[in-house]
Every structure is written in structure tokens, then in C-alpha cells.
Amino acid sequence: MTCDEAKILLHALIDGELDAGHAREVEAHVATCVACAADLAAYRDMKRVLADTNLRYTAPSQLRARIEASLPRAERPNRRAVLRGFAMGSAVSALAATGLLAVVLRQDDQQRILSEMVSAHLRSLQAGHLTDVISTDQHTVKPWFNGRLDVAPPVIDLTAQGFTLVGGRLDYIDARALGAVVYRRRQHVINLFVAQTANTALRPPKTETMQGFNCRHWTNRGLNFWAVSDLGADELAEFTDKFETAMKANLEG
Amino acid sequence: MSPTSDDPDKARRFREAALPYLDDVYTLARYLLRDASDAEDAVQECYLRALRHFDTFRGDAIKPWLFAILRNVCNAEYARRANRPSAIDDAPEAAEQTPLWRESEAGPETEMLRRRDATAIRKLIDALAEPFKETFVLREINNLSYREIADAVGAPVGTVMSRLARARAMLRAAWTAEEEQSK
Numbered sequence: 001m002t003c004d005e006a007k008i009l010l011h012a013l014i015d016g017e018l019d020a021g022h023a024r025e026v027e028a029h030v031a032t033c034v035a036c037a038a039d040l041a042a043y044r045d046m047k048r049v050l051a052d053t054n055l056r057y058t059a060p061s062q063l064r065a066r067i068e069a070s071l072p073r074a075e076r077p078n079r080r081a082v083l084r085g086f087a088m089g090s091a092v093s094a095l096a097a098t099g100l101l102a103v104v105l106r107q108d109d110q111q112r113i114l115s116e117m118v119s120a121h122l123r124s125l126q127a128g129h130l131t132d133v134i135s136t137d138q139h140t141v142k143p144w145f146n147g148r149l150d151v152a153p154p155v156i157d158l159t160a161q162g163f164t165l166v167g168g169r170l171d172y173i174d175a176r177a178l179g180a181v182v183y184r185r186r187q188h189v190i191n192l193f194v195a196q197t198a199n200t201a202l203r204p205p206k207t208e209t210m211q212g213f214n215c216r217h218w219t220n221r222g223l224n225f226w227a228v229s230d231l232g233a234d235e236l237a238e239f240t241d242k243f244e245t246a247m248k249a250n251l252e253g
Numbered sequence: 254m255s256p257t258s259d260d261p262d263k264a265r266r267f268r269e270a271a272l273p274y275l276d277d278v279y280t281l282a283r284y285l286l287r288d289a290s291d292a293e294d295a296v297q298e299c300y301l302r303a304l305r306h307f308d309t310f311r312g313d314a315i316k317p318w319l320f321a322i323l324r325n326v327c328n329a330e331y332a333r334r335a336n337r338p339s340a341i342d343d344a345p346e347a348a349e350q351t352p353l354w355r356e357s358e359a360g361p362e363t364e365m366l367r368r369r370d371a372t373a374i375r376k377l378i379d380a381l382a383e384p385f386k387e388t389f390v391l392r393e394i395n396n397l398s399y400r401e402i403a404d405a406v407g408a409p410v411g412t413v414m415s416r417l418a419r420a421r422a423m424l425r426a427a428w429t430a431e432e433e434q435s436k
């Protein structure tokens with residue numbers, strides 16, 4: 001790999017957009033090239049600073065009200081309709097990706113979904129967005145989801161295990177409603193996103209990092225889980241373990 | 254308003270799909286137009302158009318679709334302002350002359366970039382030239398994947414990648430230059 005190629009591809013590496021093979025090629029180049037190594041470190045650092053800074057704007061409430069007012073009134077949503085027709089990901093693969101570089105990008109949609117999860121996590125951290133129902137009591141949070149989603153997410157109190165249940169929220173990923181169960185450890189927020197899946201096979205937890213956040217994804221009992229947080233990877237893995245252990249105990253008990 | 258947008262079911266679906274992204278759309282508008290009240294107008298127009306054309310939206314990722322509409326609205330606003338071309342040849346070579354990243358003099362244990370407050374960073378981003386700024390904002394602030402950016406701006410993924418590389422080089426150069434001045 002030449003420096004010219006590496007200088008472009010290192011950005012795709014930082015952004016988690018490279019497949020494993022090309023990621024290794026960039027890393028191999030960087031290992032032997034001082035200039036590209038310095039670039040990679042600098043851009044990683046810049047990305048971290050940017051991720052730690054709130055660069056978003058919040059739409060003024062009068063703008064939200066004006067847009068709301070311009071929409072015809074509607075009756076209460078029927079939850080079947082909310083879920084109808086929102087297949088994740090079909091469109092992305094259909095997108096015309098031209099140019100040679102596109103070939104090296106990941107073909108699957110996992111990365112995009114992950115990025116949506118991180119977006120949703122970031123949105124939730126803005127004032128007033130974290131929870132729709134605030135309660136440390138799982139017997140309050142769980143019923144709140146019933147009637148709002150076809151399948152309510154499992155809500156488990158993990159306070160004794162060091163993860164405090166804060167509440168729940170209805171979130172939207174790809175215009176699809178799903179449940180977010182919110183936990184806290186110290187000052188760190190964990191969003192546990194839960195969505196139904198047709199796939200009942202167990203998929204063991206795996207951590208990926210995106211924009212300075214750790215995201216641990218697994219599939220069990222026909223549910224997809226994504227735990228997103230700025231917690232360290234080890235503590236997020238601990239959260240996952242505690243959650244799954246408690247789930248198992250609940251089912252057996 | 255077109256008659257179809259009076260359909261309450263459509264309006265409800267639109268509300269559920271599009272309103273959660275109001276802050277994202279407004280954020281992009283602020284960076285593209287650099288003016289709060291122009292951004293508000295653009296976002297309102299964007300949502301009106303999006304509702305009108307919601308039938309053509311197929312239930313895939315809605316963010317790039319909304320951003321593509323917003324971009325058209327903003328381009329019209331640029332045309333109205335008439336003092337800046339909206340798009341955007343991939344030419345400006347300023348970034349090619351960016352100085353090499355320099356090691357922090359404070360030592361490796363400190364960050365290479367001095368932390369700045371959000372206002373200062375927003376200003377640096379505002380000053381980026383198009384089309385690099387929109388690519389950068391879509392990636393770093395709106396969290397779109399490369400493919401989604403390509404979809405929103407109507408450019409190949411390869412172009413998105415090179416614009417992003419250029420945008421980051423420009424930002425880094427501006428950031429460093431500012432640190433120099435503040436010494």
C-alpha cells in the first residue's frame with residue numbers, strides 16, 4: 001500500500017468502515033511508515049476530541065411546534081402499523097456504490113446499524129431525552145413498554161450488581177420503534193436497545209467501538225441486544241454478563 | 254398543501270419516522286447556512302417537502318433521505334443569497350498545503366490537540382469550504398455511514414472518502430494555526 005492510498009484509507013479505518021482485510025493492510029503500512037502513523041494518531045485524537053464535544057444544535061421549540069402544527073391531526077398510533085414495513089438495511093445494499101474504493105467497504109449493514117445505535121445513544125444524552133419513564137423499579141418500567149411495542153424488552157434491576165436501572169424509553173432506529181432500557185454506572189449512561197429478531201440462534205456478545213463509544217451486541221432468545229455506553233469495554237462486558245445471568249435466573253426461577 | 258398530505262395515516266407515519274430526527278436536520282442546516290433563522294426556515298421547508306414526497310420514501314434509512322431534501326432547500330437558499338456557489342467542484346487545493354501535524358510540545362501524555370470549547374470548534378467547522386464541510390458534518394456530527402453520506406449528497410462513496418480526508422486535513426490545519434496564534 002502506498003502512502004497516498006493509506007492517507008485516504010486511514011480515515012475509513014478510524015470510522016470503522018473498512019473490512020478486516022483492508023484494515024490489516026492499512027495497519028501494516030502504518031506500522032512501517034512514520035508519517036502515516038503520525039497522521040493516524042492525530043486524526044484519532046481529533047475524532048476523540050470532537051466526540052467529547054457537543055457540536056449538535058437543538059431545534060428551537062417554536063420550530064418543532066410550527067412543524068407539528070403543519071401536520072394533519074392524527075389519532076393514536078396503532079402499534080402494528082409502527083412496525084410494518086420497516087425492514088432494516090435492504091436499501092443500503094441496493095445503493096449504487098461506484099468508484100474503486102467502495103469495493104473495500106463492508107458489504108453488510110452491521111456497521112450502519114451500529115452507527116444508528118450510537119446516534120440514538122448520543123440523542124438520548126441530550127437534556128430531557130434520556131427516559132420516557134423514570135423509575136428504578138423494574139415492575140414500573142416493564143409494564144410501561146407493554147402496549148407501546150409488540151414485544152416489550154426484558155427489564156431487569158441490576159442495582160445489586162452495580163448497574164442502576166434508571167428507566168426506559170421508546171426509541172427509533174431506521175424509523176423502527178424499539179425499546180431502550182437505561183442504566184447508569186457512576187456517571188456513565190448505558191442504553192440497552194432491544195429489538196425482536198426472527199433469528200433465534202444464540203449470537204455471543206461482541207464489542208465494537210465507534211466514535212469513542214463501546215457497543216456490545218448479542219442475540220439470545222429471539223431478541224437482538226445492543227448495549228451502548230462510554231463505559232470501558234471491560235465494564236460493558238461485565239454489564240452484559242450480569243444481565244444475561246440475571247435473565248437466565250429469572251427464566252429458571 | 255397537496256391533498257395527499259391531509260391523509261392522517263400518512264401524517265402519523267411521517268411524524269413517527271421523521272420528527273425524531275428534527276435536531277439532526279436542524280444541526281446540518283445550521284452548519285450549511287451558518288444562520289439560525291435561515292436554518293429554521295430551511296428545516297421547516299424541508300419537512301413540508303418531505304411530507305409531500307413521503308410516498309416516495311420506501312422505509313429505508315430516513316436520515317439520508319431527509320438530509321438530501323434539506324440539501325436541496327439549502328442550495329436554493331444559497332442561490333437566493335447569490336454570493337456563494339452552492340456546489341461545489343471538488344477542486345480547492347488549500348488543504349493540499351496543510352502543514353504537517355506537529356507533535357505536542359507538552360509531551361506525549363497530553364493530548365495532541367488542545368481542547369477547545371464547543372463554540373470555538375463550531376467556528377472552525379463553519380469555516381470549512383464546501384463540499385468538505387457537509388461531508389464532515391454528516392460523518393462526525395450526524396453519524397452517517399459513508400454509504401448514507403453518498404446517498405444524501407449524490408456522490409460516489411470514493412468521493413465521500415476523499416472529501417472527508419480533505420475536510421479533516423483542513424480542520425486540523427485551522428486548529429493548529431489557531432493554537433499557534435493563541436500562544
Ligand SMILES: [Zn+2]
Nearest residue numbers: 003006033036
Ligand atoms: Zn505512509
